[in-house]
Amino acid sequence: MQIDMIFAYALPLMVIWSIYLPVRKRLELRAVEKLAAATDAGLLEPASLHPIIDPARCIGCGSCVRACHEGEILGLIDGRSTLVEPANCIGHGMCKAVCPVDAITLVFGTDRRGVDIPNVSPNFETNVPGIFIAGELGGMGLVRNAIEQGRQAIDSISKLNGLGAPDMLDVVIVGCGPGGFSASLAALQHKLRFVTLEQDTLGGTVAHFPRGKLVMTQPFTLPLAGTFDFGELSKEELIAFFEDIVIKTGLKVNTGERVDSIARVDGHFEVKSTQGSYKTRSVLLTIGRRGTPRRLDVPGEEQPKVVYRMIDPEQYRGQHVLVVGGGDSALEAACEIAEQPGTVVTLSHRSESFGRAKQKNRERIKQAQQAGRVEVIFSSTVESIGVRDVNLKWNGEQRSFANDAVIVCVGGILPMPFLKSIGIEVETKYGTA
Numbered sequence: 001m002q003i004d005m006i007f008a009y010a011l012p013l014m015v016i017w018s019i020y021l022p023v024r025k026r027l028e029l030r031a032v033e034k035l036a037a038a039t040d041a042g043l044l045e046p047a048s049l050h051p052i053i054d055p056a057r058c059i060g061c062g063s064c065v066r067a068c069h070e071g072e073i074l075g076l077i078d079g080r081s082t083l084v085e086p087a088n089c090i091g092h093g094m095c096k097a098v099c100p101v102d103a104i105t106l107v108f109g110t111d112r113r114g115v116d117i118p119n120v121s122p123n124f125e126t127n128v129p130g131i132f133i134a135g136e137l138g139g140m141g142l143v144r145n146a147i148e149q150g151r152q153a154i155d156s157i158s159k160l161n162g163l164g165a166p167d168m169l170d171v172v173i174v175g176c177g178p179g180g181f182s183a184s185l186a187a188l189q190h191k192l193r194f195v196t197l198e199q200d201t202l203g204g205t206v207a208h209f210p211r212g213k214l215v216m217t218q219p220f221t222l223p224l225a226g227t228f229d230f231g232e233l234s235k236e237e238l239i240a241f242f243e244d245i246v247i248k249t250g251l252k253v254n255t256g257e258r259v260d261s262i263a264r265v266d267g268h269f270e271v272k273s274t275q276g277s278y279k280t281r282s283v284l285l286t287i288g289r290r291g292t293p294r295r296l297d298v299p300g301e302e303q304p305k306v307v308y309r310m311i312d313p314e315q316y317r318g319q320h321v322l323v324v325g326g327g328d329s330a331l332e333a334a335c336e337i338a339e340q341p342g343t344v345v346t347l348s349h350r351s352e353s354f355g356r357a358k359q360k361n362r363e364r365i366k367q368a369q370q371a372g373r374v375e376v377i378f379s380s381t382v383e384s385i386g387v388r389d390v391n392l393k394w395n396g397e398q399r400s401f402a403n404d405a406v407i408v409c410v411g412g413i414l415p416m417p418f419l420k421s422i423g424i425e426v427e428t429k430y431g432t433a
């Protein structure tokens with residue numbers, strides 16, 4: 001009888017175990033490889049909010065690994081959860097939410113690299129009275145958080161004294177990602193006098209996600225539009241949803257207008273942008289943390305064929321394309337465009353190697369080069385951009401290339417110096433909440 005029982009229970013368990021163990025071993029090996037690749041490429045620093053795992057508490061159940069929808073950001077190594085692709089963590093915190101033993105804490109920065117977080121009061125006002133911050137710039141990532149905070153910040157602004165003055169706006173909203181979008185709708189709802197200035201296009205960081213990327217969102221409420229619970233939808237669907245609300249509400253967003261400076265003058269603010277100047281009682285900054293793309297500052301750069309992010313490689317089919325830069329985004333853009341039929345891709349980089357890019361991307365570009373799909377020109381700089389050509393300086397000589405499009409991926413100017421120039425206090429966090 002006892003032997004029967006052993007067979008009834010122990011045998012199935014042994015079978016399950018013998019399948020599970022090799023699978024787990026394989027996953028552990030992959031996690032080790034990912035961590036090694038991230039270490040080689042010097043990509044060990046998370047951008048902002050990220051988990052730290054207490055190894056003494058972690059029971060290695062893998063719930064956090066499975067809960068992260070951004071890919072294999074976490075992995076199990078030696079039976080403990082580990083951040084194996086730290087630079088790709090977007091800080092949505094699902095790992096913490098699902099951990100059954102509370103082994104995960106979400107923190108900003110690491111002991112080696114601090115992350116600057118502006119000091120903001122519970123009503124979203126900074127130490128400069130009249131200037132408010134909401135969304136990812138304040139430290140909390142995610143579409144839903146930005147939407148909720150944008151709305152709440154305008155609720156606070158609508159209670160300020162001195163609104164409705166005839167010679168100035170009530171608020172200038174800077175940035176129209178999810179935070180600025182929600183804030184703009186709230187401003188419309190409160191009948192505030194406002195403008196929304198966006199250097200790029202509606203949607204902010206979401207608009208720059210790769211084509212077809214799935215966006216996970218928790219339920220959110222948009223003023224004048226309602227409460228929505230999408231769970232998961234594509235980036236294109238989310239942008240189309242925002243655009244539909246713009247049409248239905250008549251919201252006006254000044255796209256392609258970048259704010260360059262904000263100064264306090266006699267109890268109000270002067271906001272200077274690329275298109276003009278605005279006098280306002282208050283300012284809401286919903287500019288995210290990704291900054292303003294750095295420009296080349298060369299003649300011809302103002303043409304519409306020059307962009308600072310590659311969104312859809314298919315649009316470059318059959319074209320002569322110049323990609324400028326040597327980081328991951330430049331290499332990825334060059335490789336993806338080169339896969340499109342009929343493209344001629346040139347990659348110009350001012351240094352002699354791709355030292356800052358991930359090993360995976362360095363290998364990919366090498367293969368594209370060997371296959372004759374991409375021409376890489378190291379130690380070169382762009383001199384000017386013509387209507388049908390571009391001029392590069394290389395080994396002391398000028399060389400001209402036929403050209404239909406230029407993609408500039410040379411990094412960005414981060415928002416913190418901008419905040420400091422306005423007098424906003426910023427705290428540097430080194431691995432603390």
Ligand SMILES: Cc1cc2nc3c(=O)[nH]c(=O)nc-3n(C[C@H](O)[C@H](O)[C@H](O)COP(=O)(O)OP(=O)(O)OC[C@H]3O[C@@H](n4cnc5c(N)ncnc54)[C@H](O)[C@@H]3O)c2cc1C
Nearest residue numbers: 135136141142143175177178179199204205216259287288
């Ligand atoms: C790869 C990746 C995947 C992600 N996936 C998800 C996901 O699945 N789910 C989720 O909830 N979140 C996700 N996120 C996070 C989410 O995109 C952000 O948290 C969210 O977009 C923040 O919204 P925001 O409005 O605060 O800032 P942003 O979306 O960054 O918008 C800021 C806007 O301000 C503009 N701006 C900046 N400076 C100026 C200036 N000087 N003048 C005028 N305009 C300016 C910018 O052009 C931009 O449009 C992801 C992020 C990344 C990078």
